[in-house]
Amino acid sequence: MPSIPFRLHPAASAALLLALGLSACGTVPGQRSGLPTLDGQLPLVIAHRGASGYLPEETLEAYTRAIELGADVIEMDIVVTKDRQLITRHDPNLAISTDVAKHPEFASRKKTIQVDGETQTGWFSDDFTLAEIKTLGAISTDVERPQQFNGQFKVPTLQEVIDLAKAQSAKTGRTIAIYPETKNPSYFAALGLPMEDQLIALITKAGWNSKSAPIFVQSFEPSSLKYMKSKGLQTKLVQLIDGDGVDLRTGQITFAVPSDRPYDWTIMGDKRNFDVMVTPEGLAEIKTYADGIGPWKRYIISTKGTIGADGKPVDVNGDGKVNDADATSQPATRLVADAHKAGLFVHPFTFRNESRRLAADYQKNPAAEYTAFYKTGVDGVFTDFTDTALAARKALAQ
Template sequence: MQPLVIAHRGASGYRPEHSRSAYDLAIELGADAIEPDLVPTKDGVLVLRHENEVSGTTDVADRPEFRDRRTTKTIDGHRLTGWFTEDFTWDEVRTLRTRERLPELRPASRQHDGEDTVLRLEDLLAILDAAPRRVGLVAEVKHASAFAAAGFSMASLLDGVLGDAGWRGDDRLTVESFEKGVLRQVAEHGTGGRLVYLQEARGAAADEVAAAGSAAPTYAAERTDAALTRLASEFDGISVDLPTLMAGVDTRAVDDPRPVRSDVVDRAHAAGLAVYTWTLRPENRFLPAALRRGGDLAATGDWERWFTSVLRTGVDGVFADHADLAVRARSLVAGQPGPA
């Protein structure tokens, strides 16, 4: 089976992330699934934002009526100042306009600032249901333990929305999180779908740190053979960052048909876990130094060599800001004969 191309926050290389236009374009560009990030409002509505602090992705800082909502919070150990979704009702959040998060890197996308409003999870489900072909959902639950401390059960909120929209138990559904606890809660609710544990290269899961402090197992420790076997007893897959996936791997020429060996892919597959990776982006800023072209970090580098090398590891799915480029890279890999 060919690896899935998952549109990272929609077509976020071309439109402000998590906007309706980003989702619509991702479907048009051939994405197999769309990945939204889920955070709650004060009244428990799951909205689609990369983080609950939204000054970088909306016009909230320019809205005088919300000036007094600016505050400082500590989220998963990081101190942040700005405007947070859980301090707004849905009726307030729905008035915010989306903005490009990386305006210097993606000026073309910046031209679409202000065109769309913030959406809820049910809005995206309706978009997917109306799509001209089957498109999956890979829903990332953000900061579950931090929100639990603030009185929000993210698993319950998710289960409620999916149930109301007819998505509960739908085989198009995947739920992912950097915290195992909320994935277990999703399973307890009987929400259905595949459960994927996100892992950073370093550090430890926020819920593990909250429970065990400095004794919390690191993400790296959860990638040993024994740990992967334990994860496979509860979850369907893991999702790792590209440096972890490609550690020690040489990139191949675009027309090189040989497979690329990735230690974490091989060992996770042996344990019975699917493997996903994030995030494929074509700009020089996000490419290995050897694949950058010219001195402008916003310019496009040798993305084909990078994307095809990643896909040759046997990974089960890739997150991409530019779904069309990932689809093209997949076709290049699929169209090559195997080694003699």
């Protein structure tokens, strides 16, 4: 593996990270944090797609680096190949995170289709065998992140990630959990490539089909979670809760396809949006089939911008764009407290270091954002930058 130009952070001490699977939230049993988490213990640091702030996401190299940085959990999205293999990609559309466009042998497979109501053009995993996908290289999905590793690392299967987590647990002496998501499950089911039964089989084969096992299974689609539960999956289950954006005039979450509602709801004609899930009634419904929620972080701490005379948000920092860096974080909502009251843990997504993604009052310091969320009592955070999340957690614990 090529040398990687960043420093490992020493924040991942063994005292914080041992015995991951032994409590509801996975932190050290008996180590009280002083934070209002569901069990009073320190929040998990969940490596979102691996060390995706530094390396091409959802590769064995990215997951290994996240573990080296000290992640408690590595997170991955699951899509399906033509020959029914489960691989780790965030999108069925391989154009987003691989170099498939540079492979002339696959040029004829480029197409435009609908994925969960969104029109996409590219190459799709269900048109490729695993052997063909193994010829592709993973690429960075953010132009602000390192590009020198593009094309060097391959797309792994879920089984390969399970094997990695077990090997690294044995090597490091601390349990590394995994956090797979059934990605676009209705899309794949409609193609005759449902993923849930195969996922259950892999989990069972790993010896992880229990609440205490080092695994969380997540989905945006309630029917996917409910189906797996009905088929005997006993792991911790997590309902993801999305949104499209924030109206910087009001701080309210906005909704648009494909982030307006679970796509299985769209298929069933249910017109409600994701926000019904964060009400006490919605949380009570989730508790009937899941153990926790993974909400977009703006449901917990939103942002508001400065509004000009024309009624539009102002580009405060003058960089030609209006984004989080031009907004101010708002007081926390009751979501964490309400979820805990319902008996659900809370793992918000996604925390990133880039200044354009940080509210102005954090002063370009990502640790300030983590600290604000940790203080609300969240039980874990999905992060692209494991080392930053751990440093903020260590500082707060001390």
